[in-house]
Amino acid sequence: VVALGTPEHSVVTTCAYCGVGCSFKAEMKGDRLVRMVPHKDGKANEGHSCVKGRFAFGYATHRDRITRPMIRARITDPWREVSWEQAVSHAASELRRIQAEYGPDAIGGITSSRCTNEETFLVQKMIRGAFGNNNVDTCARVCHSPTGYGLKTTLGTSAGTQDFASVADSDVILVIGANPTDGHPVFASRMKRRLREGARLIVADPRRIDLVRTPHVQADHHLQLLPGTNVALVNAMAHVVVTEGLVAEDYVRARCDLAEFESWARFIAQERNSPEAAEPVTGVPAQAVREAARLYATGGAAAIYYGLGVTEHSQGSTTVMAMANLAMATGNIGRPGAGVNPLRGQNNVQGACDMGSFPHEFSGYRHVSDDATREMFEAIWGVPLSAEPGLRIPNMLDEAVGGRFKGLFVQGEDIAQSDPDTKHVTAGLAAMECVIVQDLFLNETAKYAHVFLPGSSFLEKDGTFTNAERRINRVRRVMAPLGGLADWEGVMALSNALGFPMAYRHPGEVMDEIAQLTPTFAGVSYARLEEVGSLQWPCNEDAPLGTPMMHVDRFVRGKGRFMITEFVPTDERTGVNFPLILTTGRILSQYNVGAQTRRTENSRWHAEDVLEIHPFDAELRGIREGELVSLESRSGDIALRARISERMQPGVVYTTFHHASTGANVITTDYSDWATNCPEYKVTAVQVRRTNRP
Ligand code: SF4
Secondary structure, eight states: OOSOSOOOEEEEEEOSSBTTOOEEEEEEETTEEEEEEEOTTOTTTTTOOOHHHHHTTGGGGOTTOOOSOEEOSSTTSOOEEOOHHHHHHHHHHHHHHHHHHHOGGGEEEEEOTTSOHHHHHHHHHHIIIIIOSOOEEEGGGGTTHHHHHHHHHHTSSSSOSSOGGGGGGOSEEEEESOOHHHHSHHHHHHHHHHHHTTOEEEEEOSSOOGGGEETTEEOSEEEOOOTTOHHHHHHHHHHHHHHTTOOOHHHHHHHBOHHHHHHHHHHHTSGGGSHHHHHHHHOOOHHHHHHHHHHHHHSSSEEEEEOHHHHSSTTHHHHHHHHHHHHHHTTOSSSTTOEEEEOOSBTTHHHHHHTTOSTTEETTTEETTOHHHHHHHHHHHOSOOOOSOOOOHHHHHHHHHTTOOOEEEEESOOHHHHSSSHHHHHHHHHTOSEEEEEESSOOTGGGGOSEEEEOOOGGGOOEEEEOTTSEEEEEOOOSOOTTSSOHHHHHHHHHHHTTOOOOOSSHHHHHHHHHHHOGGGTTOOHHHHHHHSEEESSOBTTBTTOOSSSSSSSBTTBSBOOOOOOOOOOSOOOOSSSOEEEEEEOOTTOOTTOTTGGGSGGGGGOSSOEEEEOHHHHHHTTOOTTOEEEEEOSSOEEEEEEEEOTTSOTTEEEEEOOOTTTOGGGTOOSOBOTTTOOBOTTOEEEEEEEOOOO
C-alpha cells in the first residue's frame, strides 16, 4: 500500500476499526491502494472520518505480515513454513487426536470481532458442526457481553435501540462510561452537532473526558463518580424519578410488565437508593444527581450512550439493566431521539454476537437448548448439534490450566494481550497441546501456538460488518489475500480437513445461509445490500427496509421488564498497600491493543501509554511530569511515564492499553461480571511510586 499516486478507480468498503462503521472509498491505482476517502453516501458517517479510518491502513502490507502457514511440534521449536494443505491437515489431525484422548469437549474456538459476519458465522458453524460442541466464544466476552445479558433480559434483544441519525432528535444526552470523542469520533461529531444546537448533556465518568468541556459544548452535569459505582449512581437517578413523581405512567402502563414495575418501584424508592445515601459511595454530590435525574426525566427525548466503562465491571450487567429501568420508567425507549445505546468498540463486535459466537446461542440470540431452533440448524447443516451450552473463554482457560482443555482455534484475537490476568491466560495457553492462531501478525497469543494460519485484512476479502446501530455494511475486496486465502476460505479448508464439508464459492452464499437460519437477517442478501447500500436488522418480511429504531410499539420481548438492580460493591478494594484506583481507556489515534495502528504512521501521535495522575496524588509521591513510575497491583507491576492531569480526581489514576510493552493487563484483576464473566478491567487497586526501572 502506498500513500501517493493518482487514483484510477475506487471500491466502496467499510472501516475495520470501531463500531461506527464508516463507509470509505478505497482509491486504487492498478492493484495498489492509494488512499482512503470517506464516502458521502455512508449512512453512519455521511462523508466524515477519523484519523484511524483515513490514515491507519498501512498495517495491511506491513513487513510483519505472516503470509505462509506455519507449524511446529512444541512452542519452543522454530516455526516451519508449510502449504495450506499441510497446515490444515496437521491442525485437523491434532484436534481429532486430542478429542480421542481427552474427550470431545477438550477443544474449542474463539471468533473475531475484527472479521466479517460471514467468517464469524463459519467459525461457529465449524465448532458446532465439526468440533461437535458449543465451546465457542468471542471477544465480546471481555467487552459487551453484559450488554447482551442486560438488554436481552429487560428489552428482549441485545442491541442498541436507536440509529445514529436519531441523535438529531435528542433533547437530553446521557453519556456514561464512554469517551466518544476518542473511541467513536465520527459519531461524537454528530452528537456535538446536536449539543451545539441546544441539546443538554449529562456525562457520568470518573475522568473529565473531552465532552465535559470542548469548544461550543459544555456538559450541564459532570457526575464524576468513583470507578465501580455505576449501579449506585443510576439507581440514585431512578430513585429521584420514582420519588419525585417523574415516572411516565401511561408509557409504563401500556408497555411494561406492571407487577415487575411495581416491585422495582418499591425497591428503588427505598432511602438506601437515594442520592444522599449514594453520595459517600459514588463521590457525586446528591444535589447534582437530583438535578441530572430531573433533566433526564423531564428534558424531552433522552438518549443514553454507554461504553466499556459500564460493562467491564463486576456489576456490568446490573448497570445495563439499571439504565434500561431508568429509560423505561421515563418513557425513553422506542421514540425519536430516545433510547439506550451501547457504543460498540470493535468494528464487528455487534455482528460477532449476532452470528452465534456465544456458547449458549445460535445466530439471532436463540438458545442452543431450544429444540425447534436446533433442529432447523441440524437439518441445514446435516449434523447433530449439542443442546448443552459450551465453555466461555475464561472457563476454557481454567479447564486448560486444570489439564482438561487441550485444543483451541483463535481467529483474529490476541487473548494473551487483551484478556485480563495475563499470567493466567498464558498459563492456560501453555498447557494446551494444539493452539491454532489465524492472524495477520505473530502476536502474543501466537507465542503459544502450534499452527499459524495467515489471516487476511479487511482489504483482502468480501463480506459484511454490522455496526453499533445494527447497520449491516458491505466490505469489498480491493486486493488479493497476501496469505493466499481469505479468512473465510481458511476456515472452510480447516472444516473440510475435519470432515465437515463447506463449499461456499463466495461470502454472499454464506449470507444466504445466515438469512435462511436467522429470522432477524431473513431479508438480507448481497443483492439487497447492493441496491440500498446498507440495512439495519431486524430486516425481514415484517421490516423489508430494515429497522432504524427498535421497540417502537412493543418491546421485542413483549412487555418491558424492570429488574431489581441491587448495588453490590466490587471485591477489589483499596487499602494501605494499594490506595489508588486504576481505570483504563483508549485514545483517538490508536486502537485497542495496537496490533494494527502501531504499525502505521498513527504511532507518532501516541508513542507510548502514560499514567494520568491528579496533581495531589503526584505531589504526595514526589512524582514530576514525564517521570517514570511503577504501577503495582495485587497481580503484578508495570512501569510507565506519569502525566499529571486535573482530568483525574484524587485517588483515581488512568492509562491506555495500546502498547504491548506497557502490559496493562499484567496488573488487572480476575474479578468479573457476575452474569457474563466480562472482566472488571475498569477497577484495579494500585500503588504508584517513582522508579528508576527502565
Ligand atoms: Fe473508522 Fe470508527 Fe474512525 Fe469511523 S469513527 S473512521 S469507523 S475508526
